[in-house]
Amino acid sequence: MDELSIGPGTRVSLNFALTLEDGSEIDNNFGSDPVSFVFGDGNVLAGFEQKLVGLVAGDTKEIAVNPEDGFGQPNPNNIQEVKRSSFGPEELSLGLVCSFADAEGGELPGVIVGLDEQTVTVDFNHPLAGRTVIFKVAIHSVAVEEVH
Structure with a gap:
């Protein structure tokens, strides 16, 4: 049986580090419990989420998210x-x-x-507006999300 990959209808558990292009770290939860989200629930940046599609438990990846797909351009x-x-x-x-x-x-x-x-x-712009952000992720689990 094939491993379940990230996509609609899945719950994803992962660790991540968030940095800017210059390497300065914004957030990092490696060394802590992984965070979980349901794909498509709006709790993570859509541009980040789309780049997770197809990954499976055990995968690691570095993902660049440009401003248009991330925090937007300053207004x-x-x-x-x-x-x-x-x-x-x-x-x-x-x-x-x-x-x-x-x-x-x-x-x-x-x-x-x-x-x-x-x-x-x-x-009042988001502090990361106009910035490309880099996510380093380690996928811990991908499961079917049960609809309640």
């Missing part, structure tokens, strides 16, 4: 100016990540990219 409309008075007395600095409420009441992180006495410029 200039996602850079907003906010009144300095909206922040209260806290100390602000370039690169500081702040949390804002979105229209649905969820949490939206933004990075301060500029500030003066009157305004704070906040970038």
Whole structure:
């Protein structure tokens, strides 16, 4: 019997390392328990998921995901100016990540990219927007996902 390969209707368990093209590491769960996801459930980047298709338990692979298939390109409309008075007395600095409420009441992180006495410029683009990311994966298991 052939080994089950990654594709629609499967649950995948894997370890991964996420780096940028320059080798700087963003995340790594090697040495920890593997993570699992159901193929197509939207919990992983579609561009990453598609490059896993056909892999089986025991496979390792390095996968480059370009911005269009990953975190997208930066959108200039996602850079907003906010009144300095909206922040209260806290100390602000370039690169500081702040949390804002979105229209649905969820949490939206933004990075301060500029500030003066009157305004704070906040970038709401994903921090990895515009970047090619490299995933190194080790597939632990591929199973049929039971529909509930």
